Every structure is written in structure tokens, then in C-alpha cells.
Amino acid sequence: MSKLKINIILFGIGNIGSTLINQIIESQEFFLQSKNVDFHFPIITNSTVAFFEKEGVGYSWETNFLQLAVPFKVEDIIEFAKENEFENLIAVDATASNELVRHYNTLIENGFNIVAVNKNANTLPIDLYKEIRENLKKHDKEFLYETSVDTGIPILQTLRDLYYAGEKITKIRGVFSDNLSYVFNRFSEEDVSFSSVLKDASLLGLMRSTFKEDLSGNDTARKLLILAREIGKDFELSDVEILPFITENHLEKNGVLNKDALDKSFKIAKITQAENHVLRYIGEFDAEKNSLTAKLVSESVDSAIGKLNGGDTVFEIYTQSYADIPIVIRSASPCKQAISRGIITDILKIAEKIKNKEAVWL
Numbered sequence: 537m538s539k540l541k542i543n544i545i546l547f548g549i550g551n552i553g554s555t556l557i558n559q560i561i562e563s564q565e566f567f568l569q570s571k572n573v574d575f576h577f578p579i580i581t582n583s584t585v586a587f588f589e590k591e592g593v594g595y596s597w598e599t600n601f602l603q604l605a606v607p608f609k610v611e612d613i614i615e616f617a618k619e620n621e622f623e624n625l626i627a628v629d630a631t632a633s634n635e636l637v638r639h640y641n642t643l644i645e646n647g648f649n650i651v652a653v654n655k656n657a658n659t660l661p662i663d664l665y666k667e668i669r670e671n672l673k674k675h676d677k678e679f680l681y682e683t684s685v686d687t688g689i690p691i692l693q694t695l696r697d698l699y700y701a702g703e704k705i706t707k708i709r710g711v712f713s714d715n716l717s718y719v720f721n722r723f724s725e726e727d728v729s730f731s732s733v734l735k736d737a738s739l740l741g742l743m744r745s746t747f748k749e750d751l752s753g754n755d756t757a758r759k760l761l762i763l764a765r766e767i768g769k770d771f772e773l774s775d776v777e778i779l780p781f782i783t784e785n786h787l788e789k790n791g792v793l794n795k796d797a798l799d800k801s802f803k804i805a806k807i808t809q810a811e812n813h814v815l816r817y818i819g820e821f822d823a824e825k826n827s828l829t830a831k832l833v834s835e836s837v838d839s840a841i842g843k844l845n846g847g848d849t850v851f852e853i854y855t856q857s858y859a860d861i862p863i864v865i866r867s868a869s870p871c872k873q874a875i876s877r878g879i880i881t882d883i884l885k886i887a888e889k890i891k892n893k894e895a896v897w898l
Contacts, residue, residue, distance in 0.1 A: 539574045540894070542887050543592075543622040545613060545648070546580045548630035549601065552653060553580070555876040556630065557597060573887050578622060579613055581605075583633065586613065590620050610639040614646045624890050626883055629654045644671045644679075651882040652681040653875065658762045662770050678889060680882035685712065685759045687870040688878015691851050692766055694865065698855060699767040707854035707862075709820040712759040714847035714869045715750040716817045721845050723802065724814035730802035731795040753778040753817070753830040760819035760828050763851075769821075771828055779831040781817055809834040816841050840864045 544560075546553055560567070560575050567573045576592030580601060586608035587593065587601045617625060627643050629636055629652040637657045640650060657668060658681060672679050682688050698705060711717050715737065722733045749755040757776040764771050786798045805815060813834045818841065820829050835842040840850050840862070847869030852862035868874070 539568060539572050540624065540887060540891055541574045541576060542624045542626060542883070542890070543617070544575060544577050544883065545617070545625060545627045546577055546630065547627065547633075547636055549580055549582055550630065551872040552875050552879070553628075553630035554598070555872045556628065556879055557593065559873070559876050559880065561593075561595060561597075567884075571884065571887065573884070575883075578620070579616060581608060581613075583631070588616055610636075610642065614642070617646070617648075624887070625649065626651055626886055628652070628879060628883070629657075630879070632656070640668055640679075641671050644668070644675050644677050647675075647677075649678045649886045650680075651879055651886065652679070653683045653879065654681075655684045655758050655762065657681075658684060658765065659758045659773050662765075662772055665765065676893075678886045680885060681762075682882055683875050683878040685762055686849060686851075686867050686878075687874040688881050689865055689867045691865050692763070694863065695763060695766045695853065698853070698863075704823070704856035705767050705853060706823045706856060707821060708760070708763050708852070709818055709841070709854075710851040711816055711841055711844060711849055712756050712819050712851070713750045713817065714849055716756070717844055717849055718847040718869070720815050720817060721847075723806070725845070729795075729799040731793065731799050734793075751780070751782055753780045756817065756819045756830040757828070760821060760830060763819075764821045764828055776828040776830060779829065781832040805832075805834075812837045814842050816844070840866065 546557065549557070557577060557580065560577075564575065567575060577597070578589055578592050580587050580593060580597065582605075584607060585605035587597070587605040589600070593600065625648045627648045627650050629650065631654055633654065634656050637654065637660070640657055643650065658665065668679065682690060682692050685691055695705070695708075719733050719737055722728065722736070723730055757773065757778050761771055761773055761776055782793070782798070786794055786801060788794050802815075809815070814837055815832060816835045817830070817832050820831070821827070822829075837843065840852060844850055849867045849869075851865045853865075854860070854862045
């Protein structure tokens with residue numbers, strides 16, 4: 537049987553995107569042997585320029601990109617793909633760009649499947665969210681995004697499998713932010729001030745660009761919305777009640793953190809909770825109340841959420857069949873290597889579907 541050639545158009549060559557290229561190049565022989573799939577990267581981009589290489593980039597891609605990349609529009613990418621008659625196209629969105637999401641429908645209409653780390657498309661207003669899915673169905677294309685909520689551990693797949701099997705999901709809850717997991721795990725386990733843990737998080741590089749989103753509760757809210765929409769709930773982002781743990785009371789007039797106020801507040805919260813309980817910032821969907829909430833809770837140390845350490849994340853799925861016993865999916869703190877492997881898993885799922893379609897035609 538002839539090998540299946542997959543053309544990956546990569547948007548975003550930062551930490552995750554560059555790791556993805558290197559992992560696939562290094563594992564190319566393995567994919568050929570195990571899956572009979574031949575991966576190519578004919579186009580790779582950052583936010584402003586793109587490198588076009590008909591046969592696909594190789595080990596020297598970084599040097600070539602620096603020397604030969606040119607300014608581009610998404611239309612240029614579509615035209616290049618058509619000119620070279622590329623088949624089996626997968627656009628990988630390894631950005632956090634709102635701009636690229638606006639082009640998803642155009643890409644789908646021009647023969648592209650999509651794999652995304654980017655959360656933005658799945659937190660759009662519900663009419664735009666549904667429009668993408670209608671377009672996918674119309675053009676018989678796939679859109680996978682397991683890494684948008686975690687490293688690629690099959691959380692969304694598990695939810696979909698339960699939902700499409702007719703299972704009633706009664707609750708989803710968990711710690712979805714690795715940054716906040718680290719902060720509250722440290723604060724719970726050690727005799728330290730809350731502000732000092734935030735400072736340590738900064739020194740460790742955890743306070744990356746998304747950390748303000750984490751501190752506000754927005755990142756947790758967005759991931760919660762994605763999870764709820766996977767089981768057919770037509771919520772909007774504005775429907776998520778976000779209860780931030782850093783409030784106006786913790787800030788100076790200029791918006792800078794008031795360490796004394798912050799430390800006093802969290803010390804009181806820590807020592808006044810029930811015995812053998814710890815503070816955690818969670819997202820929670822409650823089917824009975826039809827509510828979505830991002831909030832600070834006090835959790836038993838014996839629960840899956842209470843047992844977290846480091847920057848681990850955890851997802852609890854409660855169902856009618858399992859009653860009060862949740863399905864628990866726990867993941868280690870995400871790193872670029874794990875996220876990249878999660879992207880590859882989604883790419884391979886699409887490759888398998890392309891194979892099956894081709895087999896039907898033969």
C-alpha cells in the first residue's frame with residue numbers, strides 16, 4: 537500500500553511549533569514504519585513572515601526560515617497550496633492569535649483540516665462557533681484541539697465519547713491552570729506568604745504572558761467553556777461566573793499588588809478552613825444548576841483536586857452512570873514536548889480518517 541503524504545501548514549514556530557517540527561522530523565521513519573504516513577511541512581510561519589518550501593522543510597529549517605521567510609497573508613498560503621496541488625492539508629494553529637481564527641472558515645473551504653492549541657476559536661460567540669462546525673461538515677473536514685485545554689491527554693475525547701454514547705454528564709470540575717496549581721499547591725504545603733509564592737512563580741518563568749489570564753480566572757473560564765460546549769451546551773463566555781481570587785481589596789490605587797493585604801487575606805483563608813483542607817482555584821460546570829463558575833474553593837486533601845502537587849492539573853467528570861464517583865484525568869504540568877506530542881496525536885487521528893476515506897473510494 538502506498539504511503540499517505542500529509543502536508544502540515546504550521547502557523548507559529550515558537551516553543552511549541554518549533555518542537556513539533558523537530559519531533560516530526562526526528563520521528564519521520566517511525567511514522568512511515570508504524571502508520572505508513574509521510575509528513576511534510578511545506579509552509580511554516582511566525583506572526584509576520586512565512587517560509588515556503590514545496591518539498592517540505594528539513595533539519596536546517598531554522599536557518600532557512602531566518603534567511604528566506606517573506607511577509608505573507610493567509611491567501612498566499614492557500615494559493616501556494618493550490619499551485620502545488622497539495623493534498624491532505626492540515627493547518628496547525630500553534631499561536632494564541634485571534635487574527636488567524638478569523639481565517640479558519642476560509643482555510644476549511646479551501647481544503648484544510650485544522651489542529652489547534654489556540655483556544656480562541658472555541659470560545660467565540662456561539663453562532664460563530666457553530667458556523668465553523670457547519671462549514672467542517674459541509675466540506676468534510678476535521679477540527680481537533682485536544683491541546684487547547686491540556687497537554688493532549690484525552691480529556692475532550694473522553695467527554696465526546698461519553699456524550700455521544702448518551703451518557704448524562706452531571707458535573708465537570710477541576711484545576712485547569714498549571715500556573716495556579718503550582719501557586720496554590722505551594723501555598724497549601726508550605727509555611728510561606730502568598731505574595732512570596734507569586735514571586736517564586738515569576739522567577740521560575742511561570743508568569744508568562746498567560747499568567748495575567750490565570751490570575752484573573754479568565755483562562756480557567758475559557759477552558760471550562762470549551763469543556764461545556766463539547767457536551768452540547770450553548771454557553772457564552774459571559775455566562776461563566778468568574779470569582780477572581782485577587783480582588784480590588786488586594787490592589788493599590790495604581791493597580792499594583794498590595795502584598796500586605798494579599799498576604800493577610802490568604803493567611804486568614806488558609807487557617808480558617810476545615811482541618812485537612814487546602815485552597816484550590818477550580819472551574820466547575822453544574823448541570824443541575826446549569827451554571828459555569830471559576831472560583832476559589834477549600835478542598836479535602838483526600839480528593840483528587842486536593843492531592844495535586846507541583847503544576848499538575850486535574851479534570852473530574854461526574855456522570856449519571858457513575859453517580860458520585862468521578863472519572864478523574866490527571867496530567868503533569870505541561871511542557872512544550874508533551875503539548876507537541878498531543879498535537880501529533882490529533883494530526884495522526886486526522887491522517888487515519890483521510891486513509892479511511894481513501895479506502896472507501898478504492
